[in-house]
Amino acid sequence: MSFDLTALSDAVAKHGRVARVVVAEVAGSVPREVGAAMLVWDGGQSGSIGGGRLEFEAAKTAFTHTGLSRHALGPDMGQCCGGRVTLLTEHFDAASLPPLSDTVIARGDGAMPLAVHRLLDRTRAQGIAPEPQLIQGWMVEPITAPRKPIWIWGAGHVGAALANTLAPLPDMDVTVADTAPDRFSFPLADQVTKLPAADLPRLAAHAPEEARHIIVTYSHEIDLQLCHALLAHEFAFAGLIGSDTKWARFRKRLAGLGHTDAQIARICCPIGQKLLGKHPQAIAIGVAAQLVETLKKRDGETWQTRSLG
The missing domain is CATH 3.40.50.720 (NAD(P)-binding Rossmann-like Domain)
Structure with missing residues (x-):
């Protein structure tokens, strides 16, 4: 799962102010995994955090609440799965959208925890996007890269x-x-x-x-x-x-x-790479390697951090 910034940007362009609700943390039996998200706007929504009363209530309060909220699905929602879900609700408009060049978005209240710093440093070094996760109140999500x-x-x-x-x-x-x-x-x-x-x-x-x-x-x-x-x-x-x-x-x-x-x-x-030879596949390998290298150099790795407050 990842933060689909393209879908969010499209929704903002069409509907103006958009709420995004993402599953930030789970425990026990739950309908959706961490990173599952839905978008809500005046008169509609897309995506799903699992349906049922949890989704209904989250959509209903999407514009009256921001930040983290915790829900016991059995006692609070009357859903048959008895796990617990933490949701993160955020509001976006054209001025608050993260840049399309970002590859990871990390946000939360106060100073960034050391554990989040370490996760971002590790993923930079390895070149592998982190899994969506909530760390000490900070939500970290990889951003879906545009093709x-x-x-x-x-x-x-x-x-x-x-x-x-x-x-x-x-x-x-x-x-x-x-x-x-x-x-x-x-x-x-x-x-x-x-x-x-x-x-x-x-x-x-x-x-x-x-x-x-x-x-x-x-x-x-x-x-x-x-x-x-x-x-x-x-x-x-x-x-x-x-x-x-x-x-x-x-x-x-x-x-x-x-x-x-x-x-x-x-x-x-x-x-291409002349040393690889003139076979079509050898030429393709050399050109592909050069093209991928230019993509890495041009796009680089950028990281977005901001406060929820």
């Missing part, structure tokens, strides 16, 4: 191998584009989006601005026009397969199309 759009231009043997290498990674949303449906002759993982388009450079102008692009088409001219289109559009990363000689020719032609040296330098070419 990063990866656009692979070219569905040939290298493009397909790269897409299938990247697709299993949980934080990547992989799209493969090529000029016609029959270009997709190599098997692609189910989670990969296939996007045939006769005019790939025109399509590039519609890619998300935060996308990472890998250009591996069958045509040097299409490769060049894709570079030209991307340099006129915002992107997070762009890599081009090819030799040093190819890139020297491309730099000259891109300059002739009006791009400055600084703009052209945003495109990484050659990509």
Whole structure:
């Protein structure tokens, strides 16, 4: 379980003020685990903390209460499961949303406990998000990472191998584009989006601005026009397969199309690791490793802490 900041942001955009109720601690038999959450707004809600009277009462009082509340499900709620649940209720609007770049949110009253400091230090060092948990009155939750759009231009043997290498990674949303449906002759993982388009450079102008692009088409001219289109559009990363000689020719032609040296330098070419060889899977492994490294360097690790008061 994790803090779905995207869902919360969408709810705030649609409904204004939104309450979030999360299961912070449990003991005994309970309907939902720590980290289960629901959003409540005027006239509606989404998600669930287990249903029954607990959820009904939590939704009913979502805007009249903030902070921690403890409930004995049998004596207090008349529910058949006899455990105990601690809920954390918080209110959010556009001004109080945590930044989308955060990876963990830790909040509570007063100074952060040493145990929370140690948990955050440990998860930074290990690169593994902590489980949702309540520590000495402070709630710690990993934030659901938004999936990063990866656009692979070219569905040939290298493009397909790269897409299938990247697709299993949980934080990547992989799209493969090529000029016609029959270009997709190599098997692609189910989670990969296939996007045939006769005019790939025109399509590039519609890619998300935060996308990472890998250009591996069958045509040097299409490769060049894709570079030209991307340099006129915002992107997070762009890599081009090819030799040093190819890139020297491309730099000259891109300059002739009006791009400055600084703009052209945003495109990484050659990509991959030459030492791994020229087998499509070896190229895919090298490019995938480079792409993952750029993601880590660009995104980094940020940590959000704040008071509940």
